[in-house]
Amino acid sequence: MAQVEQVASSVEYYPSADCWVEEAGKVFLIGSRCPKCGKQTFPRRTVCDGCGTSGEQESVRLPNTGTLYSYSEIHVAPKVFATPYVIGYVDLPGDVRVFGQVEHPAAELKPDEPVEVVLGAIRKLDSGQPVISYKFRKTGGTRNA
Amino acid sequence: MREVYVAGVGMIRFGRFPERPIEDMGREAVLKALADAKVAGNQIQETFCGSGYGGPLLGQRILRDLGMTGMAITNVENACSSGTTALREGIAAVAMGRIDVALVMGIDKLTKFGGGTVPLETTDLEVGEGMVMPGLYAMRARRYMHEFGATPKHLGMVSVKAHKNGARNPYAQYQKEVSLDEVLNSRMIADPLTMYMCCPTGDGAAAVVVTTGEKVRQLGVPSVKVLASTLQSGLYKTGFRDMASNELSARTCKLAYEQAGLGPKDVSLAEVHDAFAIAEVLYYEALGFCGKGEAKNLIDRGETEITGRIPVNPSGGLKTRGHPVGATGVAQVCEAVWQLRGQAGARQVQGAKVALTHCTGGGIAGLDHGACSIHIFAK
Numbered sequence: 001m002a003q004v005e006q007v008a009s010s011v012e013y014y015p016s017a018d019c020w021v022e023e024a025g026k027v028f029l030i031g032s033r034c035p036k037c038g039k040q041t042f043p044r045r046t047v048c049d050g051c052g053t054s055g056e057q058e059s060v061r062l063p064n065t066g067t068l069y070s071y072s073e074i075h076v077a078p079k080v081f082a083t084p085y086v087i088g089y090v091d092l093p094g095d096v097r098v099f100g101q102v103e104h105p106a107a108e109l110k111p112d113e114p115v116e117v118v119l120g121a122i123r124k125l126d127s128g129q130p131v132i133s134y135k136f137r138k139t140g141g142t143r144n145a
Numbered sequence: 146m147r148e149v150y151v152a153g154v155g156m157i158r159f160g161r162f163p164e165r166p167i168e169d170m171g172r173e174a175v176l177k178a179l180a181d182a183k184v185a186g187n188q189i190q191e192t193f194c195g196s197g198y199g200g201p202l203l204g205q206r207i208l209r210d211l212g213m214t215g216m217a218i219t220n221v222e223n224a225c226s227s228g229t230t231a232l233r234e235g236i237a238a239v240a241m242g243r244i245d246v247a248l249v250m251g252i253d254k255l256t257k258f259g260g261g262t263v264p265l266e267t268t269d270l271e272v273g274e275g276m277v278m279p280g281l282y283a284m285r286a287r288r289y290m291h292e293f294g295a296t297p298k299h300l301g302m303v304s305v306k307a308h309k310n311g312a313r314n315p316y317a318q319y320q321k322e323v324s325l326d327e328v329l330n331s332r333m334i335a336d337p338l339t340m341y342m343c344c345p346t347g348d349g350a351a352a353v354v355v356t357t358g359e360k361v362r363q364l365g366v367p368s369v370k371v372l373a374s375t376l377q378s379g380l381y382k383t384g385f386r387d388m389a390s391n392e393l394s395a396r397t398c399k400l401a402y403e404q405a406g407l408g409p410k411d412v413s414l415a416e417v418h419d420a421f422a423i424a425e426v427l428y429y430e431a432l433g434f435c436g437k438g439e440a441k442n443l444i445d446r447g448e449t450e451i452t453g454r455i456p457v458n459p460s461g462g463l464k465t466r467g468h469p470v471g472a473t474g475v476a477q478v479c480e481a482v483w484q485l486r487g488q489a490g491a492r493q494v495q496g497a498k499v500a501l502t503h504c505t506g507g508g509i510a511g512l513d514h515g516a517c518s519i520h521i522f523a524k
Contacts, residue, residue: 014274015270039383041383045383049382069288069385070284070285070288070291071284072284072286072335072336072338074275074279074280074335075332075333075335075336076261076262076277076279076335077280087274087275089284091385095384095385096383097383097385099270099271099510100274101274110291111288111291112291122274122275123275
């Protein structure tokens with residue numbers, strides 16, 4: 001039993017906890033920036049997809065708000081995901097597109113809406129333990145972009 | 146390069162056959178294609194076998210019990226384009242003069258996974274976050290509707306057409322017409338895509354024999370010429386991607402039209418990769434059958450019906466013929482050949498002279514799709 005509790009209390013992050021930082025209640029994704037051409041990406045990569053420069057990509061803290069390009073409410077998925085859940089593509093300023101789950105039913109969303117990065121459970125491991133990752137939530141247009 | 150011809154085609158009726166071995170399905174398709182081409186197994190000089198999930202040595206496993214061993218057998222995986230990727234290799238082997246007669250197979254058995262969506266690679270970041278194939282197409286649909294004013298009704302009409310055509314195709318997994326209401330009110334899979342807007346999973350096998358012009362004349366079989374044989378991969382993009390259009394299919398099609406020396410107006414019919422209703426809508430535009438954002442007009446006017454200006458998926462497409470991943474592209478070629486020969490029965494496109502097959506897919510983060518393969522044939 002003790003072992004089970006220990007497993008249940010550890011936290012599983014996806015893809016890994018070094019993909020974001022939390023600061024003053026906000027979540028910022030960590031991407032990479034090419035020192036040569038300035039192209040930014042998420043997640044970090046070692047070869048620039050803008051100019052092909054290899055290695056030495058800089059880490060960069062990406063803006064924590066963007067716009068919801070498109071989305072869908074998923075009703076059929078592998079059983080580790082609790083359906084229905086909503087997925088979406090979010091464009092962050094600086095031409096960085098991020099795929100993730102959105103914390104609203106599809107009926108409450110529309111394309112090009114402003115959203116912010118948050119953290120939350122995206123699925124469960126076979127053990128039942130939740131997996132935490134970045135997700136998106138509407139800013140309601142009240143927070144600055 | 147030599148001209149290449151399709152000498153024979155064959156396929157099994159697609160469906161769900163959990164008890165039937167994949168090798169047995171493959172053998173039936175091969176024997177049909179050989180008979181159609183009037184060639185004996187020992188005249189086949191190389192075989193190219195495309196499959197997404199068939200496992201190692203599928204070509205050998207199928208051909209062993211037909212006594213067709215010893216030759217070069219190449220097994221090919223390229224997700225939904227596996228079959229037509231194999232076809233492109235067979236065509237190239239004949240075109241370059243390495244061999245005169247090639248056998249190409251496309252085969253898959255998805256019932257081995259049970260039900261649900263086709264499994265994706267879990268090492269893919271987006272898959273770990275919750276991406277499923279219907280969801281990817283659903284996001285395309287959402288964006289397309291937002292930008293161009295199309296509605297779920299347009300998507301539904303594509304499915305109604307697929308069922309209407311599939312009901313006339315003895316090879317189709319589903320041979321039953323459905324109403325627009327049934328499509329729109331069926332179970333939601335990935336909003337706005339309902340169950341009847343998604344292709345089924347299933348099992349199937351298809352095969353074709355390709356050869357030279359001289360050999361086709363010797364065999365005395367109807368001649369269907371290969372005008373274009375293309376394969377491209379998706380471009381990796383980490384930033385903005387226009388999901389209301391499909392760059393990969395448009396780029397591959399441009400290449401195919403250049404090879405064939407013709408354009409969209411010359412195409413009599415097309416078999417396109419309608420894995421989901423929105424896919425067919427996007428491909429009307431990518432293949433040049435209408436301008437950007439105009440697909441809904443094509444649908445409203447019924448121009449892609451069998452009797453329309455540019456019939457699309459007279460077979461019923463993936464939606465009703467079924468989509469055993471690696472078999473789909475080769476089944477499209479079977480349909481194209483039957484249409485060009487005037488052997489398509491109740492679904493025949495009158496006066497068909499040029500047929501285009503378009504096969505694309507494969508879920509991979511950052512790309513439109515893994516691969517796209519387009520072929521053009523003429524009688």
